[in-house]
Amino acid sequence: MSSTAQVVITPDALLEHWQGHRRVTRRLIDAFPEDKLFTFSVGGMRPFSELAMEFLKMSVPTLNGIISKDWSSTGPAAPKTKAELLRLWDADTAEINRLWPTIPQGRFQERDVAFGQWEMPIYGLLWYIIDNEIHHRGQGFVYLRALGIEPPPFYDRS
């Protein structure tokens, strides 16, 4: 293969990929019974509400860091109800869409030290965030099955 071969993913396609996964995660949150969302887990792991909050603490704070190089933002405080979590989720969706087009051209290929700790190219950082959500959401699928609830399909990103 020629060394000039490239896999080019446009910023728009990367955003749509992320938001597609986030739509699946939103459906998973919504599929949990209110109490189980905040309390149920398997094998001593965190309940799904805590995993969802981890996603929210990574998404916009990371975009803020990518755009401003200020890595000090931390994301929202933990909600107490499913409705409140879904509102935070939807606000995050809108904020991601608002921030995304302001990522400076060429920034995706730059290396940076995210939150003073993780050095990688910016596209790799975004990739990590998406992978982390897929990974922990897979956990949430098991929680739902263990509760006897059919999870939303993994492949449907609409």
Next chain:
Amino acid sequence: MSSTAQVVITPDALLEHWQGHRRVTRRLIDAFPEDKLFTFSVGGMRPFSELAMEFLKMSVPTLNGIISKDWSSTGPAAPKTKAELLRLWDADTAEINRLWPTIPQGRFQERDVAFGQWEMPIYGLLWYIIDNEIHHRGQGFVYLRALGIEPPPFYDRS
């Protein structure tokens, strides 16, 4: 953001990303007790051996389709022991590395109908395979925790 902005992931970086995830999955397979690998699950889901076989039925058959446009290959038959599954895994690792550099230049951006069913760009198809492995491997992390076994770290792709 300028419409000329691009997220460029080189084929080498995409292969390394995939193989990094596959190394985590291999450690997860190896962390299961022999019998539990083939029998244990939570919530009526498939045991981890079957999920690992799904990955093997997707990886090389998809690469064969990408390279030759012949989508008829199906992957290996199910093994009966952990050692045999790990041997299949390692053979798959080597075969992926062998096939990868033969992907024709420009192929990543082409659209195709994989296995006569899924139409998407080739890079999107590879992305789906990786995401699917992360998703189901997340399930395997829960199985291990439910068995009281510490899973390998998600973030260590070495």
